[in-house]
Amino acid sequence: MKYLIYSALILFLFSCGSKAEKEPVKEAEPEAETSTIATLTPAQFQTAGIVLGNVEKKQISSNIKANGKLDVPPQSLISVSAPFGAFIKNTELLQGSFVRKGQIVVSLQHPDLIQLQQDYLENKSQQEYLQAEYKRQEELAKENVNAQKVFQQAKANYQTALARIKGLQEKLKLLNIDMKALDAGNIQSTINLYSPITGYVTAVNTNIGAYVNPSDKLFEIVNTEHLHAELTVFEKDIPKLKLEQRVRFTLANETKQRTASVHLIGRQISDERTVRVHCHLDREDRELLPGMYLTAWIETGNAMVNALPDDAIIQFEDKPCIFIAKSKYQYEMVPIEKGNSELGYTEVILPQGFDIAGTKVVVKGAYFLFAKLRNVEEEE
Structure with a gap:
């Protein structure tokens, strides 16, 4: 009885194992690959306007791409400040105003201005007396009539007066005081400040009636005739740079290209591993303003x-x-x-083993083929 039970159990286990071996294992289906072959019908071929050509040899300029902004040299950017503490009496400048060299930009007034002119006239009148006294004591000293000490004191007083008058003259010249009118006894209650360059007002930091100090910047005037492009070039591209290289650049949000040339190459590398490159514009453009950002290509x-x-x-x-x-x-x-890229052609680096001579490339109609390829993918 036991023998029959064991035999039945062995037969049952054997049959289960055989069924398990016979069941096929389902393999994972391969993922669909993106098709790279575009197939056209004769009608589509006619519509596409396919034109074939070969990879050509072209002379194309190699470029260094750089970012930067427009700037002006220090001598073309002027800050106008008051030479002494005073009140603004009058100004007609607004931001964007055009001014010429020598034009009045602001009028100032202050009681100290009047006092300074008064001190000058008083010292000048004293000069005549001190000069006469010095000459008199000099003659007496020659005749041994007076003591040498008296002569030396007269000489010192006269020379001190000359130094004081000379100092006041220089101060008054800095204030643009008309010295001929002042020597005639005409004291000015106001002084004018004049523009040292021709250009545009880019900043106005004062108003009529305001009190200003010598450290205050009243106006900023820029001469846009000497704008230049200040580029930032990475350290790795520095060996490719040379003076007089041609530069093409576009302003932000513009497609119009302008040209310049490399004028100076910086000799200091910044913490960002970049160098400043100074470029002169080939053509002046009054529409351009300092501070405008640009993208440039330096032709190497x-x-x-x-x-x-x-x-x-x-x-x-x-x-x-x-x-x-x-x-x-x-x-x-x-x-x-x-x-x-240059003049409608782009340099291409082809896959290894590409047969340049024996392979025809689609030079017209590539976008039609690309659209056809994408449509096939969507259908799949």
């Missing part, structure tokens, strides 16, 4: 490179690609690398 030289028309290159998932002909109606998308 020409080289013969593999190139294709810009229309032959499309972007797929942030990767530049081209289409090559497999047959009349089949085209394969191939990833590449882009280099510099």
Whole structure:
């Protein structure tokens, strides 16, 4: 009885194991791959306007891309300040006003201005007396009539008066006082400050009636005739820089290109590992203002490179690609690398083993093929 039970149990386990072995194991289905082949019908081929060509050798300038801003040299940016503490009597300047060199920018007044002129006239009148006394004591000293001490004191008084008058004269000249009128006894109650350059007012920091100190900046005037581009170039690109290299740049939110040339290359590397490059504009433009941001391309030289028309290159998932002909109606998308661009052509770095001579590239109609490829993917 026991033998029969054991035999039945063994047969049952064997049969279960056989069934388990016979059941097929389901394999994971491979993920669908993105298609790179665009297939056209004859009608689509006619619509696409496909034009084939070869990778060409073109002379394209190699560029260094840099950011920067427009600036002016120190001598073209002027800050107007009061030479002494005073009140603003009058000014007609507004931000953006155009001023010429020598034009009055502000009038100042203060009682100390009157006192300074008064001190000058008083010392000048004393000068005549002290000069006469000095000459008199000098003659007496020659005849040994007076003591040498008296003569020396008269001489010191006269020379002190001359120094004081000379100092007051220089102070009054700094205040733009008309010295001829003052010597005639005409005291001015106000003084005028004049623009030292021709340019535009970029800052107004005062108003009529305000009290200003010599340390206060009243106005800022800039001469835009000498604008330059101040670029920031990374350390790795410094060996490629040379004087007189051509520079193309565009302002922020503009597509118009302007040109300049490298004039100075900085000799100090900043903490950000960059160097300042000073560029002179080829053409003055009154519409430009200091402080405008720009993007520039410094042309470092020409080289013969593999190139294709810009229309032959499309972007797929942030990767530049081209289409090559497999047959009349089949085209394969191939990833590449882009280099510099110039005059409608772009340098292309092709995959290893690419047959340049024997491969036809789509130079027109690439966007139609790309759209066709994307439509197929969506349908799948």
